[in-house]
Amino acid sequence: MRVARRQEWDEIDIVMKSLKLDPHRGSIRYHDRAGSGPPLIFLHGLGCSSSGDYLSVAADPALTGRRLILIDLLGSGFSDHPRDFGYTIEDHTGTIIDLIRALDIGSFDVFGHSMGGAIASSVAYTLADSVRYLVLGEPNLDPGGGAFSRMIAQMSEADYVRHGHADLISKSLSDGNDLWAASLSLSSPHAVHREATSLVSGTDPSWRDQLYALPAVRTIIFGGCSLPDPDVEVLSSNGIHIEIIPDAGHSMAWEKPQDLALAIARALCLPRDVS
Numbered sequence: 001m002r003v004a005r006r007q008e009w010d011e012i013d014i015v016m017k018s019l020k021l022d023p024h025r026g027s028i029r030y031h032d033r034a035g036s037g038p039p040l041i042f043l044h045g046l047g048c049s050s051s052g053d054y055l056s057v058a059a060d061p062a063l064t065g066r067r068l069i070l071i072d073l074l075g076s077g078f079s080d081h082p083r084d085f086g087y088t089i090e091d092h093t094g095t096i097i098d099l100i101r102a103l104d105i106g107s108f109d110v111f112g113h114s115m116g117g118a119i120a121s122s123v124a125y126t127l128a129d130s131v132r133y134l135v136l137g138e139p140n141l142d143p144g145g146g147a148f149s150r151m152i153a154q155m156s157e158a159d160y161v162r163h164g165h166a167d168l169i170s171k172s173l174s175d176g177n178d179l180w181a182a183s184l185s186l187s188s189p190h191a192v193h194r195e196a197t198s199l200v201s202g203t204d205p206s207w208r209d210q211l212y213a214l215p216a217v218r219t220i221i222f223g224g225c226s227l228p229d230p231d232v233e234v235l236s237s238n239g240i241h242i243e244i245i246p247d248a249g250h251s252m253a254w255e256k257p258q259d260l261a262l263a264i265a266r267a268l269c270l271p272r273d274v275s
Contacts, residue, residue, distance in 0.1 A: 014058060014068070016051070016078065019102055021095065026080030028071065028099060033058055035067035038107045038132060040268070042070045043096070043123075045114030046149060046199070047184040047192055049077025053113070053253040060261035069103075071096065073119075075191025076183075087194035089115070089203060093122040106130060111264055113137035113253065114146070115199060118207045125210035134216045135267045137260070138226060138250050141211060143202025152196035165189035179254050212238050219267035221260070223248035241270060 014033040021028060031051055040063070044050045050070035058068045072079040073092055085091060096119065100108065107130050112120025117139020124131040140146065145153060148168075155164045165184070172181035184192070211218060219241040222229060226249055236242050243263040248256040 039067040043112040043116030056257040062265040081188035088198040109133040141208035145199040149196035225249040
């Protein structure tokens with residue numbers, strides 16, 4: 001994981017902030033980097049956090065001057081972990097929209113990775129007139145989930161909370177995936193199981209159909225190590241720009257943060273149809 005140089009941090013103004021939601025949800029926390037123009041919102045994947053994934057990306061010169069908002073979803077990172085919150089993609093979508101409205105944000109851009117890609121698509125679909133650019137990193141677009149979410153959802157919530165979460169952390173450590181193990185250890189087991197179940201169940205319209213319907217400029221980023229993937233051609237044929245980060249896999253923010261920042265910056269420079 002790339003660590004930002006001291007002088008990079010001296011050049012940015014990024015602070016953690018908190019928004020108190022209703023008692024049912026507690027508080028959501030986010031890093032807000034000062035900058036000009038419409039903000040770029042970051043949404044992370046299952047068992048991760050934006051505060052853990054994207055600080056190096058935010059510090060990269062490719063994104064200099066932009067306002068960046070790095071959100072830890074409820075149940076993850078520094079945000080509260082309410083037990084009685086649903087943690088479905090729709091629940092997270094509603095919370096992100098509440099945050100956007102509380103911050104009085106007009107137009108904005110959004111980046112979402114993996115599960116965060118499903119949430120970003122849903123947020124953009126709901127607030128279609130406000131989203132200029134939608135950038136997704138290997139997102140969940142269809143029901144069925146990915147390998148980890150399917151494995152988690154196969155267990156009952158009680159079993160996952162009792163031992164499955166700890167087992168997954170131990171397995172991740174033994175597999176050498178210590179960064180995800182660390183992120184998981186800061187995530188609510190209840191949240192991770194409910195999120196995984198929501199990814200497997202999907203929604204109607206699907207996140208893919210929501211993505212296809214959007215007027216925003218849309219880009220999907222793949223890690224080169226995740227290819228070949230037939231979805232590259234399918235997405236491209238539906239008017240979606242494709243970016244590929246060589247020598248990166250699914251965990252692109254950890255593996256190649258500088259290249260991810262550059263790919264996002266390129267996506268945010270694509271021409272928009274303003275007719």
